[in-house]
Amino acid sequence: MVANGWDLTEKGWRKVLIFSSFTELSRFLAALAPEADVRDHHPDLRVFRASRLEIHLITHDAESVTDKDEELAFLIDELASNFSLIPG
DSSP states (O other): OOOTTOEEETTEEEEEEEBSSHHHHHHHHHHHHHHHHHHTOOOEEEEETTTEEEEEEOBTTTTBOOHHHHHHHHHHHHHHTTSOBOOO
């Protein structure tokens, strides 16, 4: 089960990351994109207030949360640990 700030909602796993700047958020996305492509599993993302990133994970083909989502959540947490995040 995913934890570490992830909430299970009707749209799947959800987490909000707050970066120190839009540039930092963009660097995070640049690191995440090739990893998601390799796995052929992509999060739903929403950027707001320039430095906040809302992430939703759900396997659309299955219309539910699967192991793919849990694996991607762990990867996202690992990548995010390399960035200065602001507690939210």
